[in-house]
Amino acid sequence: xxxxxxxxxxxxxxxxxxxxxxxxxxxxxxxxxxxxxxxxxxxxxxxxxxxxxxxxxxxxxxxxxxxxxxxxxxxxxxxxxxxxxxxxxxxxxxxxxxxxxxxxxxxxxxxxxxxxxxxxxxxxxxxxxxxxxxxxxxxxxxxxxxxxxxxxxxxxxxxxxxxxxxxxxxxxxxxxxxxxxxxxxxxxxxxxxxxxxxxxxxxxxxxxxxxxxxxxxxxxxxxxxxxxxxxxxxxxxxxxxxxxxxxxxxxxxxxxxxxxxxxxxxxxxxxxxxxxxxxx
Numbered sequence: 145x146x147x148x149x150x151x152x153x154x155x156x157x158x159x160x161x162x163x164x165x166x167x168x169x170x171x172x173x174x175x176x177x178x179x180x181x182x183x184x185x186x187x188x189x190x191x192x193x194x195x196x197x198x199x200x201x202x203x204x205x206x207x208x209x210x211x212x213x214x215x216x217x218x219x220x221x222x223x224x225x226x227x228x229x230x231x232x233x234x235x236x237x238x239x240x241x242x243x244x245x246x247x248x249x250x251x252x253x254x255x256x257x258x259x260x261x262x263x264x265x266x267x268x269x270x271x272x273x274x275x276x277x278x279x280x281x282x283x284x285x286x287x288x289x290x291x292x293x294x295x296x297x298x299x300x301x302x303x304x305x306x307x308x309x310x311x312x313x314x315x316x317x318x319x320x321x322x323x324x325x326x327x328x329x330x331x332x333x334x335x336x337x338x339x340x341x342x343x344x345x346x347x348x349x350x351x352x353x354x355x356x357x358x359x360x361x362x363x364x365x366x367x368x369x370x371x372x373x374x375x376x377x378x379x380x381x382x383x384x385x386x387x388x389x390x391x392x393x394x395x396x397x398x399x400x401x402x403x404x405x406x407x408x409x410x411x412x413x414x415x416x417x418x419x420x421x422x423x424x
Contacts, residue, residue, distance in 0.1 A: 149204030151331070152234040156202050158360035159221045160187050168220065190220035209235045226328065230362040233331040252278040252294075253392040260397060265412060267382075267400040273329055274339045275299035275322070278395060286415045287311075287372055287380065287400065299326065299342060303350050313371035313379075316352075323356040324363035331362070365396055377415060380408045 161181040165172040168182055170190050177183070182190070188198035193213060200206040201217075214235055218228040250272040260268045260281055267284040269292070271277065277296045285291050289307040292298065302308050302315075302322050309315050326343055333339060346353040365386045372380040380402075387397040402408040 149206075152231075153202040153204045155231065155234055155360050156217070156221075159223065159227070160184070163187075163221060167222065187217075187220055191216040193217075226362055226364045229364075230328055230331050250276065250278055250394065253389050253395050255389055256387070256392070256395060256397045259387065263399060265416060266402065269298070269398040271298055271396050271398060273333070273394040274336070274342065275326070283412070283416050284400075286418055287374065287382075289375075297342070299346070303346055303353060311372050311374070313373050314369075318368070318370065319352060320356045320361070321363050321368070323353055324361040325365060327357065327360070328362045328364055370400070374415075377411045378407075380411070381406070382408065 161179060163181045165182060165186060168186070168190055170186060173183060173186055184198055184202065185195040188195040191198070191213070193216070197206065201209065211232070214232055215228070218231055221227075223231060252270055256270055257279055260270055260279060264281055264283065267287045268281045269277065269284055270279040275298045277292050277294050277298055279294055280292055288301070289311050290296075290301050290305055292301060299322060302319055312318055326339070330336070330339055330343060343357070347357050348354075365388075367386060368384045370382045370384055372382065374380055382400040382402055385399045385401055387399060389395065402412060
């Protein structure tokens, strides 16, 4: 079984296990139940395919899968839009791919850089598709307690720098979302060896990453909230907005916004006046 088809089968099993017959809107089939969620034959009937065909999908023995079948499975499994897109990516036929040269580096998009430079009053970070820092403004290190200079890995910051757990109050929410986002990225780029190596390393060294990865959750970049405990300024609260450029889909500007006249907004000018050396 190829790695791609193995990932497809594992994702289907994970979504099937979490869905009961009642949630799927079907009557449970008679007989003893040995699985927590839907049985294979129940899902096959709900999706309008034969049990044998569906078994081949989960076992990685079905080479070609139509978009119509994938959509039927997504409906039967009650997948959201991100999960549906992930399912289609996993089922895409593998194509020959020449990996990028080892020295290939993403260059910050000029438009996103200009936008970042107009937002010096709030923390801003420009990320590449592996979670690599392409650029950041001077205020960001003051908030997160790490230099996060261009070339650094924001993913490694989240899991390997203790200051991330110390400062980000809702770290677990952000960390699990980071893992779900990496799973989404790997499905988009199954031939990205550096991204795969990063995930494999983190799974082997961090029990939280291994557990969240095995949950098969997927997530796209989205606006969220982040609570930070700053050692000097105290509790800070941000809404995180993600900005992308249509012509540069592999880069995302991450903007930490604050409610006008909130305690966070009032303290940011003081933090912005400090130099770029992080205060731990």
